[in-house]
Amino acid sequence: MIENSFNRRDFLKVLGWGGTAVALSGCGNTSIQDGVETVVSYVEPPEYAIPGISVYFNSTCAQCDAGCNITGRLREGRVLKLEGNPNSVINHGKLCGLGQAGVQAHYNPDRVREPLLRNGDKGEVIAWDKALGLINEKLSGVKGDEIAFLTGGLSGHVKVLLNNYLEALGSKNHYAYEAVSPSVVRAANKKAYGVEMPRLRLDKAKVVVSFGADFLGAWVSPVNFSQQYAKFRKADENGRGVLVQIESKMTLTGANADRWIVIRPGTEGILALGIVNALGASGVSLPADVAAVSKAYSSERVSKDTGVPAEQIEKLAALLKERSPSLVITGSAAEGYAHGSQNAAAIALLNRVLGNIGKTIEAPANVPFPQVAVTTGNRSSVQALNDSLANGKIKVLFSYGTNPVFTAPTALKFKENLGKVPFKIAFAHYLDETSREADLVLPLDSALEDWGTSVPEYLGEASQLSIQQPLMEKLHPNTKGLGDILLALLKQRREKEYKDYEDFYSYLRSAVVKNKSALGGSGEDDDTFWTNTLSNGIVPFSASSNNLSAKSSAAGLVLPPPADENSGYPLHLIPSVTASLRDGRHANQPWLQESPDPLTTIVWDSWVELHPKTAAKLGIVEGDIVEVTSRSGSVKAQAYLFPGIHPDAVSIPLGNGHVALGRWAKDVGVNAFGILDQVVDKETGELALNETRVKISKTGKRVFIVKDEGAVGGSQAGVKIAVRVSTDDVELSGEV
Amino acid sequence: MEKDIRESIEWAKINGDVLKSLESPRPLFWVILVIALSMFGVGLGCEIYQYQIGMGVANLNNPQVWGLYIATFIFWIGMSHSGTLLSAILHLMHADWRKPIYRFAEAMTTFSLMTAGLFVMVHLGRLWQFYYAIPYPSERWVWPNFQSPLLWDAMAIFTYLSSSVIFLFIGMIPDLAICRDHLHPGWRKSLYTVLSLGWEGTDRQWRNFRMTYLTVACFLIPLAVSVHSIVASDFAMSQQPGWHVTSFPPYFVAGALYSGCAAIITLFVILRYVFKFEEYMTLPILKKIVRLTFAIAMVWTYLNAVEFASVWYSHDEASKAVLIQKATGIYAPFWWMMNFCGSVVPFVMMIKRLQTNIPVMFAVSLLLNLGMWLERWMIVSPTFSHGYYPYLWDNNQWPTLVQWGIVFGSFGWFTLLFMGFCKLFPSVSMYEVKEMVYHRSLALKHTERNLAVNATELAEKGAH
């Protein structure tokens, strides 16, 4: 129930910490155990604040790039729990575990609370005006191309201000860096379909073949895809959807597949061409360029190269031919190689051949305001930044929302190069590995305390402007919103332009209200429109989408043969991105550390997954501490025998291994990012995450793995617990 | 043939020998008391630690929610059946050889029950609220749950404890009178004066005494059987595999009698040596108790086999799996040791030569009780580690030193109580021994007279 008849700002002011006549139980200085509380009755309670009754406000989740819309439940002025906003076209009222942990990011005791200025090895508290003044000072005399701004993916009005600020500084050096982004897939999609991320219609597909895209777990927009997946699985007039997952290491999505096909690492493109060949052989008409490229990929040859049995290839082709429309998705597994773009291009051919384009691959909705649209992050940006840092070109570096000292491969020597920058400013929530290196740390409001707008990276059925509004008053008086800081910095450069804006809120309000006619508010007065906007938390864009068509030709597509066995480093390292930890920024949220990894049930640690056959060959049993060594470094972690991985591959989850960030992240697990070899995709220059080769050796130590499953691991020991039935034996029609 | 007791013991000597045991203790007594006190201290320390921090320090978890506390609780309840067996059951069977030894057995019963009661408290997560389990008209209008076997436990044990105390006390009244009359003035004399309730030994008093004693004995026997059956139903009434066995009540009672008899042997040997009670706790009596123990051992073995067989030939896959786990899984060494101590070691007691060999019998009795303690543990833990739900099967959860410490401490507590009893109250029943001596000497006179008559007749016949 959203109350419309009040002024949001007043509400916060009244309930704010400045007011003395406020009744707040359980905020700040209470102890549950001995029940010590300071309770003072309201002198003049606002009419909507009834003790014991929850109030709900809408905002936007900031835990990952999907940008789902959330509804926060508040009691007595503090946010307790986040739910999905039912009106969101992204998540339709649902919220994943990572999103739920947003409250832990907000209430986290390890948040930075004061601006800190470096003094030797320590950070000393400094006042805001001094901090901002210092920035101005350090920027004077510095040329535009000596200033750089490092962020993650960015959208909304913060992006506008950022761009304006960079412009005011005369700098074009905005590096948007995301360590686990599907950047090769984006480039390949652009070539194949004309858009970076088309709208994927799982709900319309009868068959989904995913080459390692973990769309139920950590890929692009998991909550959105999960809901489509639910529709996909329902036995409607299309019948029940069939999911085939092809990858070298089982992801969460792979665990849900009807058929999980294990494939030799890197040979996804070869398999795709093999399926094209098989389709052609079974009578599907192939365009000339496609036929030419796929001619050499007979099932026998492909089977030899990929390890996938020929019958399986043919069965898959038969299924795809029979059940149309289908949907073929390229994921991180396929793109993470030096020939990742070629893999992706080959896989995209399947969609073309199967006629999926326009049916299950549609254009995303347009964003009519490009200045707020998403600037996606990728990995090549940090490589470019690193080069600039190494050359000593950068004199002032701003960083926000990214942790390259943790996520960049050690081979880049990023931390060392960072040291060459005379003045580094970090906008940070935590003192993580990167912000620890800064000279000035500016503490940010948490995502639940801040104002902002965003546009989701993945646009499904419609595009929208998501509103981010504070769900409660600031926890720590000296943090500031990113928008407010940027505005203050802008005012240093362009006083006149921004003098009308008291703070970021007023800037935001005026920017949104200014365009109200384009945003569906033409009939309303400004105040009503703004109140409704905040109340809904979502401003839909009424924008059409274009038609998609297949763009690129297959001519010139060359796939390299399968990688040689490298005797020094015989195994492929496939680092995995888990839904909870992703690139590691959430490692200090204890719910996520305590939440068992869905596939291994391991908690509070890292592990090395290897196939039981590989383990037997090497004499490794579960719990052995093994050393995984690449050409770039080594880590030691506990070995876990996992049947869902290619015998020539091992997998270490990304995200743990922090040495800073906070009490629940520090010294938990090992950092697999560090040992990645600096090998890039030839076409895009993106770091190829799966190209690292490693060797494994036992260290002689053994531990008991801390995991949720019991002594018999994943066995049901003959007891009827989780039952599976074949489509032949079950009657799904008529299910309610 | 050795006699159970020498018929010519003077009553004064009986008094003297037993009252001597109440004299100021020798240094060894104090040494053992200090050891017992420190054992108890260890247990107390562990319990305080556990009370402050939480049950987690005992290394209990999901699914292993019960550990050594419940196992030892049942063990102590089991030990308590010794006294009832000896005093009540054998009394009704007119087995008068029990007379010199039943007093300390009855004391052992009472103190075992008190020790078991400790474990009920120690095992609770919120022991400061244990009184919720007591059926009193509370202001919350809430009664305990009478459907729960744990509550039946609480009722039964309390009843049994109070009845045992009454039985022990009543049985001691004539002896307390003797103590009162023979000891020098002091706090002890006043204590005995109060406790002996003005006993003068008149006919009327003796008649009333006999009736009361008999009544309480008859009351106590079904109580003993029911108490351990109720404790058994903690497991039998649950549907967990390995527990849901109908033969558990008699199995537990048999195990209890077994435990108790073994403990009687242990204490028999100790008291005989310490107080020089060789005249009273004679070797023939030892032989009898040993043979009784053996008989009960065979009953227990049979019921054990019944449990295994009924599971093995059933279709209850989960229970079968638990049985196989017990024999082959992580608890296998303990399970096999239990079977060895419980079913194989008793056969030593069939070797006539060894039946009166004190060191051997002492060792055997300790092994038997070890077996019985292991039996209780093997009932509790394997079912948790291998229950219905495979995801929760747990192969690596062992008790911590906190649990062992408290178990260890309970033996110290028991020893403290028992040693206190032996120094304060006569551990051999003087009046009953006098009765025994009297009846035996009467019987002897009868026999001698008959023999003399027969000899005379024979002689007369022969003379012709």
Added chain:
Amino acid sequence: MSVSNMLENWSKFRHMHPVDDKPHEEYKWAMAIDLDACSGCNACSVACYAENNLPVVGKQKFDAGQQMHWMRIERYWDDDGREFPDQGAQFMPMLCQQCEAAPCETVCPVGATNHTADGLNSQVYNRCIGSRYCSANCPFKVRYFNWYDYPTTDNVWPAEMTQQLNPDVTVRGKGVMEKCTFCVQRLERAKNNARTEGRLVHDGEVQTACQQACPTSAITFGNLVEPESKVAKKWAHQQVELAAKDVQAKDEQEGGSDLRGYRIFEELRAYPSVMYLERVRESAI
């Protein structure tokens, strides 16, 4: 006087569920979980932590098996010795089944766990003395005991994190048993609101935290007694009866059943209120 209270209420105090003469009247909360839709993402488990003030126990206590997740997602592999799990894995969200004939209810010595009129298995924290018999008797092992005093343990709810705690749910101290309550606090609020308006709770008006979070909507929750509710329709279509003895009628027919609804440990006659729908795997691939 409480003796008369006891005598008067004895028949209601320990009534076996379900029975023909005393079926649930207004509400009987039940759940249906579709294992084919469940993706194993653990969103429900984390949502439950947030809603019900569950403590994070940390690595050492998790290792000791003392974790507190009321909803746990189990992961199973096929047991047929294949080299790779080429039909994926099985995920099983396991929570308190709110059994109608709960083995835990009868054995609590102090009556801290009982059956409510709306069909829930209640856990009364302030009555619990921690004997743990209920957990010993639970076949699903879904009861979790507070082995430590988490409110006073370091790094469980440090500093500001206490503000996240849901004031509608007790924060448990050491020594008490806890388990999933079907978000009884939400149910109570919904029932109160409905009662104020003179009606019953509509289907979908109240959601459990896990149901609300689940991205694939695998969890259906509602009032089994209301025939138009989603959950009642699901149970009816799957022909799963609340009070089936040992085996569902549909499974006794010739050739078994081609419906995929089932309950776990049906043969123990605990009458769980959670029905699972079997996971489906395509035979054509």
